[in-house]
Each structure stands twice: as C-alpha cells, then as structure tokens.
Amino acid sequence: MEPKRSNNICKRALLTGFTLFIVLVTKSTQAIDIYADSEVILQNGTAGTLRCTFKSSEVVSHTTVVTWSFQSSQLDNKFSKAAHTIFYLSNGKEYPGLAEFKDRVQFIGDINKRDVSIQLSPAQFSDNGTFFCDVKNPPDVMGTPARMELRVVLKESLPASNTAIIVGAVCGALFLLVLVAVAACIVMRVLHSRHEYEGAR
Numbered sequence: 065m066e067p068k069r070s071n072n073i074c075k076r077a078l079l080t081g082f083t084l085f086i087v088l089v090t091k092s093t094q095a096i097d098i099y100a101d102s103e104v105i106l107q108n109g110t111a112g113t114l115r116c117t118f119k120s121s122e123v124v125s126h127t128t129v130v131t132w133s134f135q136s137s138q139l140d141n142k143f144s145k146a147a148h149t150i151f152y153l154s155n156g157k158e159y160p161g162l163a164e165f166k167d168r169v170q171f172i173g174d175i176n177k178r179d180v181s182i183q184l185s186p187a188q189f190s191d192n193g194t195f196f197c198d199v200k201n202p203p204d205v206m207g208t209p210a211r212m213e214l215r216v217v218l219k220e221s222l223p224a225s226n227t228a229i230i231v232g233a234v235c236g237a238l239f240l241l242v243l244v245a246v247a248a249c250i251v252m253r254v255l256h257s258r259h260e261y262e263g264a265r
Contacts, residue, residue: 094121094122094203094204094206095204095206095207096118096119096120096199096200096201096204096205096206096207097118097119097120097207098116098117098118098119098197098198098199098207098208098209098210099116099117099118099119099210100114100115100116100117100195100197100210100211100212101114101115101212102211102212102213103212103213103214103215104212104213104214104215105214105215105216105217105222105223106184106187106191106214106215106216106217107187107216107217107218107219107222108186108187108188108189108216108217108218108219109186109187109188110185110186110187111183111184111185111186111187112183112184112185112187113172113181113182113183113184114132114181114182114183114184114195114197114212114214115179115181116132116173116179116180116181116182116197116199116210116212117178117179117180117181118178118180118199118201118207119178120178120199120201120204121204122201122202122203122204124175124176124178124201125201126155126156127155127201127202128153128175128199128200128201128202129152129153129154129199129200129201130151130152130153130154130171130175130180130197130198130199131149131151131152131153131196131197131198131199131209132149132150132151132152132161132169132182132195132196132197132198133147133148133149133150133161133195133196133198133209134147134148134150134162134165134191134193134194134195134196135147135148135193135194135196136190136192136193137192137193137194137213138190138192138193141190141193143162143164143193144193147194147196148161148162149161149162150162150164150165150169150195151165151169151171151182153171153175153180158171164190165184168184168185168186169182169183169184170182170183170185180197180199184214187214187216188216189216191214191216192214192215192216193213193214194211194212194213194214195211195212195214196209196210196211196212197209197210197211197212198210
C-alpha cells in the first residue's frame with residue numbers, strides 16, 4: 065500500500081507544480097494590443113504622420129520598448145526581402161535605424177498616453193511599402209506588431225478629402241439654387257410683360 069500511496073502523492077505534487085507553472089507563465093506574459101492605420105497615403109516630398117497606439121494592462125515604464133520597422137514593396141529595393149528597423153526606443157532613449165531614415169524619422173508620440181506615432185519627413189517614393197509598429201511593455205510582451213501600408217504619390221494622385229467633397233457639394237447646391245432663382249425671375253418677367261401687353265390691347 066505504501067508504494068501506491070507514494071505514487072499518488074507524487075502525481076498530485078507534479079500536477080500542482082504544473083498548474084502553478086501555467087498560472088505563473090500566463091500571468092507573467094500577458095498580451096498587448098497594438099493599433100495602426102491599415103493604409104496611409106502621402107504626397108511625395110511632404111511630411112506625414114504614421115500613427116500607432118497600444119493597449120496594455122501594465123503601467124508604462126522605462127522598460128517599455130518601441131520598434132518601428134520597414135519592408136519595401138519595390139522588388140528592386142534592397143529592403144524588400146525582410147523588415148529592417150528604422151526607429152528604436154528603449155529606456156527612454158531613441159535610437160535611429162537604417163541610414164536612409166535616420167534624419168527623416170521623428171518620434172512624435174507620448175508613450176505615457178500609449179501613443180508611439182512617428183513622423184516621416186520628407187516622404188519619398190522609395191518609402192512605398194509596409195511599416196511595422198511593435199511595442200513591448202513588460203510583462204505585456206505577447207502581441208502582434210501592427211502593420212501599415214504606405215503609398216507615396218504625386219499631388220495629382222492624392223484622393224479627394226471628405227472636406228473637399230462636402231465643400232464641392234455645397235457649392236454645387238448653391239449654384240443650382242441660383243440658377244433656379246434666375247430662371248424663376250425670367251419666367252415671372254416674361255409673364256408680367258405678357259400681361260401688360262395684353263392689358264394695353
């Protein structure tokens with residue numbers, strides 16, 4: 065009976081240890097959610113913001129790490145085969161990445177507000193591709209980097225903004241009202257002249 069009892073105790077001890085291990089691992093490596101615009105369109109030669117925010121249950125501290133990476137969509141570009149770091153923030157210090165982005169990337173976010181956005185200035189056609197925003201906020205380190213497709217185009221290729229569409233619609237409506245008013249005035253004058261002519265007869 066003693067060996068069987070000893071085996072049961074060992075099994076329970078192993079099960080308890082395994083359960084504690086799972087609980088500790090799950091608690092120490094929580095998930096972090098990272099958000100970014102799916103697509104951004106910038107005019108060539110202008111400055112643009114690449115927005116990225118994150119959601120974490122932990123307090124932001126000096127251990128928080130931010131990494132921005134870039135992979136070109138142009139097959140003849142040397143950065144098309146893999147993502148390369150263009151910006152890195154750790155222990156409150158900023159570190160540049162690729163030389164091609166060194167003087168064109170500026171951190172404009174507020175990490176305490178969970179904002180890790182950067183500004184790209186000036187945007188170039190060679191920037192066409194995918195930008196990755198990754199954040200580690202220990203113990204929240206398990207998360208999928210947010211990805212953003214950047215399109216750098218000529219001014220003529222920029223899509224019309226909602227404001228421009230609204231202004232155009234309002235102007236069009238006002239112009240139509242003016243035409244209707246002018247037409248109504250002309251019709252009234254013609255009718256008035258006809259009545260005067262018939263009265264004179």
